[in-house]
Amino acid sequence: MKICGKNARCRMMEVFNILLLVFLIICAISASLIKNPLLSVIVFMSYSLVMSIIWFLLESPDLAITEAAVGAGVSSILFFVTLRKLKALSEGGQREQDKR
Amino acid sequence: MSRIRDNYERSLWNRLTRWVNGEADPFEGKLEMEPLRESEIVGDSVYNPERLDRTKVEQYVEDMERNKEMKAFRILYSTASVALCLLLIAVLLLAVSWLPVLGDPDGPNNNEVSARYVEEGIEEFGAVNMVTNMILGYRGFDTFGETCVLFIAATCVIVLLQKKEEKIENARENDWKYEPKPDSILQKVTLLLVPIIFLYGFYIILNGHLSPGGGFSGGAVIGAGLILYVTTFGFHRTQRFFNKKVYEIVKVGALSLYSVTMIYYFYTGANQIKSMIPLGTAGDILSSGMILPINLFVGLEVACTMYAFFALFRRGGM
Numbered sequence: 001m002k003i004c005g006k007n008a009r010c011r012m013m014e015v016f017n018i019l020l021l022v023f024l025i026i027c028a029i030s031a032s033l034i035k036n037p038l039l040s041v042i043v044f045m046s047y048s049l050v051m052s053i054i055w056f057l058l059e060s061p062d063l064a065i066t067e068a069a070v071g072a073g074v075s076s077i078l079f080f081v082t083l084r085k086l087k088a089l090s091e092g093g094q095r096e097q098d099k100r
Numbered sequence: 101m102s103r104i105r106d107n108y109e110r111s112l113w114n115r116l117t118r119w120v121n122g123e124a125d126p127f128e129g130k131l132e133m134e135p136l137r138e139s140e141i142v143g144d145s146v147y148n149p150e151r152l153d154r155t156k157v158e159q160y161v162e163d164m165e166r167n168k169e170m171k172a173f174r175i176l177y178s179t180a181s182v183a184l185c186l187l188l189i190a191v192l193l194l195a196v197s198w199l200p201v202l203g204d205p206d207g208p209n210n211n212e213v214s215a216r217y218v219e220e221g222i223e224e225f226g227a228v229n230m231v232t233n234m235i236l237g238y239r240g241f242d243t244f245g246e247t248c249v250l251f252i253a254a255t256c257v258i259v260l261l262q263k264k265e266e267k268i269e270n271a272r273e274n275d276w277k278y279e280p281k282p283d284s285i286l287q288k289v290t291l292l293l294v295p296i297i298f299l300y301g302f303y304i305i306l307n308g309h310l311s312p313g314g315g316f317s318g319g320a321v322i323g324a325g326l327i328l329y330v331t332t333f334g335f336h337r338t339q340r341f342f343n344k345k346v347y348e349i350v351k352v353g354a355l356s357l358y359s360v361t362m363i364y365y366f367y368t369g370a371n372q373i374k375s376m377i378p379l380g381t382a383g384d385i386l387s388s389g390m391i392l393p394i395n396l397f398v399g400l401e402v403a404c405t406m407y408a409f410f411a412l413f414r415r416g417g418m
Contacts, residue, residue: 060231061312061313062229062231062312062313062314062317064312065304065312065313065317065321066316066317066320069317069320069321069324070320073320073324074320074323074324074327074406074409074410077324077327077410078409078410078413081410081413081414082413085413
């Protein structure tokens with residue numbers, strides 16, 4: 001990330017970068033601390049999304065596309081499938097299944 | 101005689117061999133065994149003594165008032181984990197502070213290797229996107245190995261998780277049978293979105309040498325689109341156009357074609373022969389020699405792998 005002088009637009013980008021990094025750290029900590037596995041996976045997904053924006057701002061769009069597709073998309077889906085197999089999803093979903 | 105045998109049985113070597121062979125019973129001679137009690141029905145509820153014993157033991161262990169050891173262990177465990185985490189953060193931050201400044205002209209990362217990548221990459225491999233030049237041109241060997249690793253990973257998942265087709269249909273514990281949910285909004289939106297996702301994935305793959313992207317990212321996008329289609333319409337409808345046979349043909353075909361092109365490159369490069377494939381004008385869609393087909397092979401490989409992971413985890417078959 002660039003070092004800015006008095007350029008107002010550049011300053012704004014710097015603030016945006018810092019906001020993203022703070023959000024990234026919050027996501028990382030809360031993903032490991034949340035007890036509910038479903039919420040944890042969703043927080044992890046948002047972590048990947050923020051990370052992909054940061055990759056884009058660091059001028060590596062190749063990595064940004066890959067992070068968005070693999071980190072936020074496929075890996076979270078695999079997490080969801082695993083949770084479903086382990087029957088660790090919320091009560092509501094299971095009751096819905098029992099009704100059928 | 102019996103003394104010698106006793107000595108042998110108590111010796112370290114015998115215990116070790118028994119432990120290695122899995123015959124050792126750590127509770128032998130130390131624990132009083134109780135025969136298994138059967139569960140009885142008392143009134144409405146089923147009285148299961150085994151489970152009751154288990155909960156009793158758990159309660160006893162969790163009782164922090166009495167179990168001082170457990171309490172001490174818990175406190176030690178949490179403090180040790182926090183301390184370890186802080187130590188790791190400190191070490192990483194220290195390492196980062198030693199890194200050279202980004203964009204420093206005298207830094208060790210600004211050497212003749214990266215200068216050559218930037219200056220002569222377009223001339224030597226013909227792709228405008230410098231990252232593609234690097235990963236499929238200069239570092240083509242590494243990318244080829246990576247694709248092989250992906251292939252092996254997918255094969256291992258198949259070996260571990262695949263079930264027979266009749267077993268999948270008859271299994272009671274399979275929860276995928278409740279899918280797809282007949283949700284018309286979801287189906288309409290998926291019908292609208294999936295072609296666009298596929299188109300975008302192929303765009304990323306085919307423009308890998310011109311714009312950001314390439315085989316891996318485009319393949320992941322196509323794989324995600326396939327997964328979306330499966331979750332909406334179910335496996336039976338997907339099997340019409342993407343079943344195990346198609347998967348095998350696409351995956352093995354892509355990898356073998358990729359290896360053939362890489363062998364050509366390795367052969368010509370190692371023997372100082374000039375490559376026969378024309379590079380074309382840099383910036384055109386049909387340019388940069390074999391980078392475009394290689395991107396396509398990698399993309400197909402990755403898309404198949406992503407879909408295979410999902411299908412095998414969900415259903416146990418394609």
